[in-house]
Amino acid sequence: MATESQQTVLVVDDDARLRELLCTVLTPLDCELVQAGSGEEALTALLQRKVAVIVLDINMPGMGGFETAQLIREADELASTPIIFLTGQADDGDLDRGYDLGAVDFLLKPVSAAVLYAKVKALLELDRSFARLRSEAANLHEQQMQAARSAETRQREELALTRRRARLAAIFTEGSLDLASLEKTIVTELSQMFGAECLLRLPIADNDWHDSFSHTEADRTSQQPQTWLVEHLVGRSRDVTPHGSVLVDELTARGEHVGYLCVGRTDGRAFSEVEAVLFRGVSAAAALxxxxxxxxxxxxxxxxxxxATADAILAVDASGAIRSCNKAATALFSGHSDTLIGRSIVELAVDADRDRLREQLDVTLAMHQEVSLEMAFAANARRSVDVLITLSPIGDSADLHxxxxxxxxxxxxxxxxxxxxLASHDPLTDLSNRRQLNERLAELARQKERGKLAALLxxxxxxxxxxxxxYGHDTGDELLVEVAQxxxxxxxxDAQVCRIGGDEFIVLLEDVPSMSVAVAAGNRILQLVQEEPVRCKNVTLRPSLSMGISGLGASAHTPEELLSQADLAMFESKKNRLDECVLYTDLIGSRHKGKVDLRAEVAGAIARSEFxxxxxxxxxSSTGxxxxxxxxxxxxVGDEEVPAEEIISLAETAGQTGPLSRWILARSFEDYASLGRxxxxxxxxxxxxxxxxxxxxxxxxxxxxxxRILxxxxxLELAELTFYGDPVAARLALRQARSIGFNLAIDDFGIDHASMTNLLHVPVDWxxxxxxFVAQVHEDQRVQRLVRSxxxxxxxxxxxxxxxxxxxxxxxxxxxxxGCVLQQGFSYAHPIEATDxxxxxxxxxxFRTNQGTGEG
Structure with a gap:
């Protein structure tokens, strides 16, 4: 296996035995020997490795030695590789061609082992020499490049340091520089200038400190740089003191302590003397x-x-002359500061308050005490403005006092x-409210010895x-406002008009000559309020009022009695649908007391089945x-029959309408079943x-x-009132009853505006x-048209x-x-008792003749 520094010799010959013999001869050279049997194999081997010497046979089938050498020389990286040609015979033409192709030698076959060995060895040694020269040249070039780069780096650093010094000088001379931005700038610039971590420590309230940090991207120790700098700054750890890799300076300016500045290099590199001098100069500039x-x-x-304050602030001297002021002062008094400067503050007060302001100004100057007082100042357009003025002495100033x-x-x-x-008036109608009414009634009660009547409507x-x-509450509010007006x-x-509740109003008439005059006034008021319709939003309504009246000094002797009696008289008017003012009488009071007693008896009467x-x-009517x-x-009750409408009213006020309705259902169904009809x-x-x-x-x-009835x-007969409280719930319940088989009828149809709406949502049968309408249908054409509709x-x-x-x-x-066939009333029969x-x-x-009197 060849090593990275081992040289390679390529042996190319079509004779395998000769290749083996040549490689055996070259084996002692301690190089890698690679064989190739053709020119093609030789080129493939050269693409896979770097070769120091090529031994190449000229005469090979296919691609010959010269062709192979030609292709090798055309590759730049192989152009200088030495080639030893092998040939069986060589003429002058072959030699010339071989040397033209870069051959270093020709060897004739049979090749001398000693000659081949010597020539290849010499070429390998030459290759190693060239390799050493190339390495030394490369090293020399690299050293020259490093020196150039170092010089360039030093030049850039010096230029950057000069620029940062100039930048810091420019920054530090900016008088309006934001403090937070300045802190960040100091630590960032010093960190870059010295290639070190930087800590700026400034004092804040309660003997605490505010620290600003910056660091370089150099290698850090395992200890956090911020903690490391703080320890060096405060000397908290034993044996931790500023040293060559840390510079610390206490910042002072104008004789006052400003803070501390510290730079340090966590890699241990020491600061030079020049850097230390530069740091002290920068610290002094930073402190200032x-x-x-x-x-x-x-x-x-x-x-x-x-x-920014909405209050006018002015500084005045001992004479009261204005020396400076804020925007609020110019806006309040003149609109231009130059028209205020130099004027006396006393001139701004109205005439009646000038002496008092001058006196308080002298007191403030003499006693050095703050004082506040209310007075009137003449503001823009000389209008009078109520103000609260505070005079405060200003320290030891020589001018401004x-x-x-x-x-x-x-x-x-x-x-x-x-x-x-608002405390005394209704916010919707701006009429007097209950509080103002009660105050006036109490005052009238105290004056009742005058013998004059006061009537309350x-x-x-x-x-x-x-x-x-x-129609919604907005429409209701519009109606109330129009009624109030x-x-x-x-x-x-001369009358006091009040709104004391949702739709309740009171008119208080004082010094009326008699209650009959007061009643006439009430009827006139009713007529004027009700005679014209009211246009509200997209609907036109005709206002209708029920009115009761009582007199303080007549039937009532206290404000409480007056209100209660007029309230009872109003309900008497509402119950009987009277379009006139009803005067309270003792009879109305007696009936009310009786109703109160009866109301308490309703629940017991239901339980005892007294109904x-x-x-x-x-x-x-067609057949009879x-x-x-x-x-x-x-x-x-006793000897008196309670009217049917009062029974329902009593049950409602007693909270017994549900139990009474259940009793009526059970008893009427029982009576009907007993008829068998x-x-x-x-x-x-x-x-x-x-x-x-x-x-x-x-x-x-x-x-x-x-x-057991169908x-x-x-x-089931329903009054329109059924749909007032929760129409959706009522309609759902009635539709369910209708689905079971019960019939539905709307009673008193046509007397309420909601009838048409209910016909849309309730499947009524009657x-x-x-x-x-029936009372006048035989004689009033207008009523006839309504009934026909x-x-x-x-x-x-x-x-x-x-x-x-x-x-x-x-x-x-x-x-x-x-066309109305089905009818009921006294013309046919009076109500029949269940027993009959x-x-x-x-x-x-x-046809039955009318008998007696009773309900129709």
Missing amino acids: ALANATLYRVQAEYAAVMQ VAVVVHDLTEIKQAQLVISH YMDVNRFKSVNDT RLRAAAGS RMAYQPIVN ALFGLEALVRWR SDLKLHVNLSPDHVLEAGFVDDLIGAQRDN PENIC LKIDRT QIALAACMQVDLIAEGVENQKQADWLLEA LAAEVKNWAT
Whole structure:
């Protein structure tokens, strides 16, 4: 196996025995011997290795020796390889050609072993000599190149050092250089300048330090360079002191300590004396630059704060003359600083406050104490501005003696006015609120010995909740604002108009001559508020108010009584749908007390089954046949019958509408089942609260199954109020009841704006024309047109109609002719008590005469 330094001899001959003989002769030369049997093999061998000598036979079949030598000489890397030609005979032409091809010798066969050995050995020694010369020349060239590179590197380093010194000088002379940028620049530039790690340590608050580091990319010891520098700087470790590879300098400027600067080489290379001198010079320049940057930062911070503050800041001398000011001062007083400089601060005060300001300025100068006071200054356009002025003495300055801070109180004063106004006024309508009303009522109560009356009108907007639910709260707010404006205009400037709740308003009339005059004023206000529709967003609404009135010094003796009585009178107006002001009376108070007592009895009455049922016949007006029965609840307390509408109202206020509705379902289904008349329909009124209960459908199914009646025979009547609270939940529950088989009817159809909407979402079977339309249908053409539209709507919707409250034959005839066949009312029959129901149904005649009085 040839080694990397071993020489190679290539023996080329087509005679294998001769090749072996030649190689045997050359073996003692300690070289690698490679054989080739043809010119082609010789070229292949030369491509695979470097050869020192080639022994080449001239006469070979195929590619001869001369051709092979020609190709070898054409390769640059083989052009100088010595060739010894072998031949059996040689003439002068062969010799000339061989030497032209670079042959170093010709040997005739048979070849002398001694001659071949001597010639190859000489050529190998010559090759080794040439190799040594080439190596020595290359080494010499490399040394020359290294010397040149070193000189160039030194020149570049010197140039870079000169440039960095110049750069540092330029940087350190920049008076506005940012402190953080300067710290980074110092450690970076010194690290590059000295080829070392750099540490800059500056003092900060609480005797602590802020360190900035930079390092080179040279080899580092296993110890972190930052820790290593800190240890050398503070001498924390024993035997650790600054030495030749570390330079430390304490930074001082203008007699004050600035910090420390340290550079160190972790590879142990020492700094030269020139570098040490340069480091001390750079440290002194760095200290001065750091001191300047710190001072500049402090000055810039103070200047920025002074200019950015919204308060006017002025510096004045002992005479009060303004020496400097910030932007807020120029904006407040003149708009230009040059118009302020030199003026007296006293001149800026209004005339009434100048003497006081001059006096306080003298006190501040004499006592060296800060003082604050409120006064008025004349600002731009000579307008008066309330300000809080603070006078503060300024140190030991020879010129500037007082700093004046002027705080504009305009916004605070305005905010105080706004807060005061909001505390006593409603934010939506800007009317007086309950607090202001109570204060005025308390004052009137204290003055009641004057013997004059004060009337309080209490009102709310009817069906206001439905406006919010249907059109949104923005529309509701617009309606309230318009009502408030109309009330203010109608009541006049002498009356106090208040909003005390969501849709509740109060008008307080003072010094009224009598309550009759106050009632007349209330009716006038109602008329003015309600006479014109209100345009809100994309809908037009006609405002409707219920109003009650009470008098302080008449029926009421305290503000509490006054409010309570007017509230009760207002509810009396709402209950009876009165379009007039209702005056509180003792009778209203008595009824209210009775209702309070009855309200407490509702739950017990349900548990004791003290309620009873009556049934209003529904008649086919064309044939006189009985079509169905409407279940009506009754309650007798003592000798008095409680009106049906009051029963529902009492149950609502007592929170018992759900239990009462369940009782009505169970009792009416039981009474209907006992009749055994599946040809008749049973109409039952539902409580809105009961419909929204989770168990509503289960209550229906339970009552129906308990009495074994078909759900198709039951019609559930719904008031529009059912859909006010949660219309989606109510519609879902009713659709479920409809899917089971129960019929649905909308009661009092046409008296509420939401009827059409509900027809879209609830699959009703019946519409009931309200008694308010029926009462006038035989004599009022406008009402007739409305009822005809309801009948047409029912036909379009493919639902049936029932007219309620039919009290005479004219009404019945007109309705029948218009297409409303099913009717109920006193014209046909009064409600039938449950105990008489079976007999009355059995003996039903085509037409019954009206009997007594009762509910239609």
